Amino acid sequence: MKKLTNKDELQALRQQAQQEIAERNQNKNRIIVGMGTCGIAAGAQDVVNEILKELQRRHITNVEVVRTGCIGMCEREVLIDVVRAGEDRVTYGQVVPRDIPRIIGEHIVNGRIVEDMVVGRLTAV
């Protein structure tokens, strides 16, 4: 890698990296699971296991399952974010394993947000 010699080069590198990340995320379906301490205590690992099983059951291969840390709403754990490529990022709260077939079937497969479980939403840019 080329050695950076000034602040402008660093800023250009940062911009390039941000653009690459944005492009990469734009083309991906993702399910992001909060695996902070409170998420794990609330059962996040069981939710991850069910997500992986349900994707396998449905032969869905174009969804990346991502574990992240604290999402910031302890009382709503287990929290998962579902992102269909190019669409809003939708946060579901108080998710338990039996909710997963519904969330994957409705949101990932059919593109219909499971409104009664939504606790937050980030508009796609």
Ligand code: FES
């Ligand atoms: S510590 Fe609970 S959501 Fe961050």
